[in-house]
Amino acid sequence: MNTAPVGTQEGRRPPQQITRNLNELLQELRVMQTGVQILTGFLLTVPFTDRFGDLTENQQRLYLGILVTAVLTTLVIVAPVCYHRLLFRQGRRDWIVAAAQRCALAGLVGLAAVSAAVVLLVFDVVLGTRAALIAAAAVALAFTLMWAAVPWRGRTR
Template structure:
């Protein structure tokens, strides 16, 4: 469809298709990283050094493993939902649900990676550095994933 000046005006169906395709591209990038992280975390208990972890470190390990599995489930969920609803006329709901899953999944990934930073630093050099690494990681994710987009949104 074009307007009076010959410029293409996007229909609602075209907008939904474009939004869905953009979401899928974003999810492809995130899924690879979170799946590798989850696979890596699943192998850690089978390493000799795992027995050296303190009770607190084991709890943090289980928390970051759970976060990684949750992030994986959330970032892969839109694909499963699409498969279940294929050709059922649910594209508006699907785009909305995929957006929520992607947002929550990315938040879970950021918290999980920051938790992994805490765990690694705690094991290697102690709790003071672990908290600094956690804080720096969380700050970096927040600045890049929230701060910069908000800054850009406010300048336009």
């Protein structure tokens, strides 16, 4: 007998599969959380260093953009935990899994963007704008290849 509330899709997949999917997603998000939180924590200390005042106005704006992107990435990666906590007894696990999937993908995009942008800022400070653009483009390309092209190729086989 299906005890899922009307309007949910939980009755379409076995509850064990939904629970397994949710647990896998939450574990993947925990891995991402660690990286994003360490990076965000590091970014929070930068303005309090002696060299921060040496940054150009554009570099400081880039830094602030990176910081906001890192915080927003943290937001989307942690959001499924909140969804689960608020809705898990409401028979909405299928919705939680779908929302967590979207958050995980958004978190991966955010993590790639923050990583490439950090490389851009650091290379700009150390070597200049041209080297920064090349290094950031290389990092963005590496993320695109490893996180998009490789799985896409595996998916089409």
